Every structure is written in C-alpha cells, then in structure tokens.
Amino acid sequence: MAGALETLCGQAYGAGQYQRLGTYTHGAIISLILVCFPISILWIYIDKILILLGQDPLISAEACKFLIWLVPTLFPYAILQLIIRYLLSQSLIFPMLWSSIVVLVLHVPICWALVFRLGFGTAGAALAIGTSYTLNVIILGLYMYHSKACEKTRVTFSGDVLTSIKEFMRFAIPSAVMICLTVTALHCYIPYSFGAAASTRVSNELGAGNPQAAKTSILVASALGVVEVIIAITTLMCSRTVLGYAFGNEKELVDYVKDITPLLCFTIFADTIQAILSGVAIGSGWQHVGAYITLGSYYLAGIPMALILCFVAHLNGKGLWSGLIIGSFVQCILLTLAAKSRERIFVGEIADEE
Structure with a gap:
C-alpha cells in the first residue's frame, strides 16, 4: 500500500509542490497505522486459521507465537515504508543506504543475544526484527526533521492531511494487489531497485x-x-x-x-x-x-x-x-x-x- 506514496510524492515533487509531500506522508502514516490493527488481529488468531486450512497444530502454534511477538513490528514497519517513499521521491538514496547498514550491523548481535544468549528463541527473533525497524525509523526520522535536504518538504501536520487519506487509499489498494502477486524470490530485489x-x-x-x-x-x-x-x-x-x-x-x-x-x-x-x-x-x-x-x-x-x-x-x-x-x-x-x-x-x- 505504501507504493501509493511513490505516485503522490513523486509527482508532487516533480511539479514543485513541495509542501504536499509532507501532507501526503502524514495522511499515509495515519492510513497504514489504522490498517495495522486488523492485520494484528489476524496474526493473533493465525494458529486457528492455519489449523482450519490443514496445517500441523505444532507448526501453527509456533507461527502464532512468532506473529504475536511480531505485532509491535507492524507499526514501525508501516512508517518506515512510507519514509522510504518520501525520501525516494526526492532521490535521497544515501541516507537510506547508511541507515540500513547501521541497522544491519546492530541487528545481527541483537538477534543473536535475544535468540541464543537470553533464550527467547522464536520470540527473540521477532523482537530483534521489531527493534531493527524501530531503529531505522528513528534514524531516518531524525534525518527528515533535521536535514537541510528535506527543508522544503518537511513533514508537517495540517488540515489537508485528513483529506489526503482518501487520495492515498485510491492508489494504495491497487498498489498492494500489484506487489503481493509479484514478489516471489530474493532476486526480485535487484530489478525492484x-x-x-x-x-x-x-x-x-x-x-x-x-x-x-x-x-x-x-x-x-x-x-x-x-x-x-x-x-x-x-x-x-x-x-x-x-x-x-x-x-x-x-x-x-x-x-x-x-x-x-x-x-x-x-x-x-x-x-x-x-x-x-x-x-x-x-x-x-x-x-x-x-x-x-x-x-x-x-x-x-x-x-x-x-x-x-x-x-x-x-x-x-x-x-x-x-x-x-x-x-x-x-x-x-x-x-x-x-x-x-x-x-x-x-x-x-x-x-x-x-
């Protein structure tokens, strides 16, 4: 769904309507945070759904345990995807690159500590993922609010934000359909770039x-x-x-x-x-x-x-x-x-x- 922001922010930036990037991004954040709630409910009861579909009960229970611990990750992940589109529409690539490198370097020891050192197992893996996404959002958020490169397009809340939600959703739903049916393998990340x-x-x-x-x-x-x-x-x-x-x-x-x-x-x-x-x-x-x-x-x-x-x-x-x-x-x-x-x-x- 975040793909909708590529259209809205990209065209607004090209047209020189820099303040609209902030309006669109804020509206998109509100939209995706709301979407996270029904997804969270689905994840909490995923074991019952998997068993109904014929999956092994033990595997279903483990999947449910993992997803319950992953629920808090949904929210920073949604925000991160929107920040990425916001920066990408302005061709600000290197902040995302360096942020990803920093988070990756921290993720490996955090994941190892939670999974093996502290013995959290599957839950620890989920917590590590959530921690990494949250760190990425914090780093890029600080860059957005303090970098001169984002001065013209700074994300600010205004009365137009709520009206922009409808426009965002008009592009977001078909964007989700396009992406969900096509990302099939690791190699896709290269042509995706x-x-x-x-x-x-x-x-x-x-x-x-x-x-x-x-x-x-x-x-x-x-x-x-x-x-x-x-x-x-x-x-x-x-x-x-x-x-x-x-x-x-x-x-x-x-x-x-x-x-x-x-x-x-x-x-x-x-x-x-x-x-x-x-x-x-x-x-x-x-x-x-x-x-x-x-x-x-x-x-x-x-x-x-x-x-x-x-x-x-x-x-x-x-x-x-x-x-x-x-x-x-x-x-x-x-x-x-x-x-x-x-x-x-x-x-x-x-x-x-x-």
Whole structure:
C-alpha cells in the first residue's frame, strides 16, 4: 500500500509542490497505522486459521507465537515504508543506504543475544526484527526533521492531511494487489531497485510536465534491467550442475535443480521486466490498471495454464511453474501496451495544453 506514496510524492515533487509531500506522508502514516490493527488481529488468531486450512497444530502454534511477538513490528514497519517513499521521491538514496547498514550491523548481535544468549528463541527473533525497524525509523526520522535536504518538504501536520487519506487509499489498494502477486524470490530485489528508480524519475518528470524525460528514464531502467538479467541468467546456466548442492547433497535433488534451472531463468527474465514496468505504472499513477492486469494475467492466464500443464499434460511441478511463467509474460506484455497507451495520452494532453 505504501507504493501509493511513490505516485503522490513523486509527482508532487516533480511539479514543485513541495509542501504536499509532507501532507501526503502524514495522511499515509495515519492510513497504514489504522490498517495495522486488523492485520494484528489476524496474526493473533493465525494458529486457528492455519489449523482450519490443514496445517500441523505444532507448526501453527509456533507461527502464532512468532506473529504475536511480531505485532509491535507492524507499526514501525508501516512508517518506515512510507519514509522510504518520501525520501525516494526526492532521490535521497544515501541516507537510506547508511541507515540500513547501521541497522544491519546492530541487528545481527541483537538477534543473536535475544535468540541464543537470553533464550527467547522464536520470540527473540521477532523482537530483534521489531527493534531493527524501530531503529531505522528513528534514524531516518531524525534525518527528515533535521536535514537541510528535506527543508522544503518537511513533514508537517495540517488540515489537508485528513483529506489526503482518501487520495492515498485510491492508489494504495491497487498498489498492494500489484506487489503481493509479484514478489516471489530474493532476486526480485535487484530489478525492484530499477523499478523504484524508474518510478521516482517517471513521477518526477511527469509532475514537471516532461514526458520525453520520463520516456528516457524508462529506457535507461530497461537497459539496466537487460544487462542485469543477462548476467543473472548466464551465471545460473553456467552453475546449474552445482546449484542443487545449495539445497542438499542428494543426487536426485541436484539433477532436478539442474533440469528446472531454465525455468528459473525464464522467471528471472519475466520478473525483471515486470518489476521495471510496475515501477513505471506506479510512477505514472495508474496502479488500478496495473492491478487489473496483474489479476487478469495470473487468474485468467497463468493459473489455468498451470493446472492444464500440471494435471492434463502431466508435467507436474514443472507444469505449475511453466503456467506461472506464462502469466508473468502475459503481464509484461499487457503492462508494456498500457505504458505505450499512457505515453500517447500524456503527450496528447501536453500538446492540447500548448
């Protein structure tokens, strides 16, 4: 849901409406804090839900214990995601980088102490996560309120904050749908960074009325994505015979990982394109279109094809995975078409104004 702030803050910053960044961020903080309460209730009773779904009672109880201790983490996590978008829309990257490094250095010994030294186990891991997120919020919050770089966009409470909540929610819900269905693996964080950069540049340039510069930003992000995906796929294919040993020493497992590595490469390619195009969608402010495309791609194309390939063509796990890859490619194609349509519309609007 925090992705909505990429659109609102990014375009406001590009348009030179600096005070609106503070208004949007404050409204977003209120919105996500309210959302945290029903999520907290869901987590508290998650053991009963998991057992109802057929999960092992012991695993369900342990999951519930972990999530109950994780509930206090929800609130600083929500605020942190919004602060990140607030800074990202202004291209203030390095404060987030250094803050993350500091928190990581502190997180490791804190987590070890709580889990092993003090014997809190799972609860200690949850507490360590919460502590790290809280520290990150404190560090970035201090930077926001004391840095000259944020002087024009300082987060202040005003009467417009409450009215901005409706506008935030209009983008937040489709943003959540887009993200929840696409973040599938650790590798996604690399193209996600390209998508985040594209989102910032596109929203800034569109806010400033520079569609050609926004188009250039998309091309640059796409070029970086192509280079990265070539490196990732080449590395995987060259190491496919030994990749399976990362998961176990059984020959059958190693051989199976070798066989499915091409599928993993297709997934990485599709995820990279999708992450960049999703960033463009968020920066352009058409999350609702992106949400419909994501839902349609997976539920109307990906999942049906996965079922057919798995149970009709008897490809089993490979069939399920192939179906989801098809869904990803359909999503990429539709997002590309939507981006081109959006570009024509925006250029036409600028021409009419001129």
